[in-house]
Amino acid sequence: MQQYEKTINTQDDLINLVKAAAEDEEQLLERVRLLSENEIIDMNQRSLISTRRESIFVRLLKMNSPEWIFILIGCLTCLLGGLHGPLFSILFAKIINEFNDCKYTDIHRRV
Known part of the structure; x- marks a missing residue:
């Protein structure tokens, strides 16, 4: 009986380890995906900032057109x-x- 319980515990431990490894891998993939999305957002914001800087003189001239x-x-x-x-x-x-x-x-x- 004790031997049977040990094998069940060992199997449960293995299942828990596999689940934990799968969860860790999912978290890692989610973190990588979020980081890549943040990098894309940062790059888009930087490009918007550079276009804003280029067009500020034109915007000032448009505001002072009269x-x-x-x-x-x-x-x-x-x-x-x-x-x-x-x-x-x-x-x-x-x-x-x-x-x-x-x-x-x-x-x-x-x-």
């Missing part, structure tokens, strides 16, 4: 204001260079 004329005029005046200094220095250098090329006798004859 003011485009003012924005364009402002940009052009800033460009002209920024060019004022370098152009003045080039012109001033050419004027000084013209006076430098003349000799004293040439200047005296012209006057």
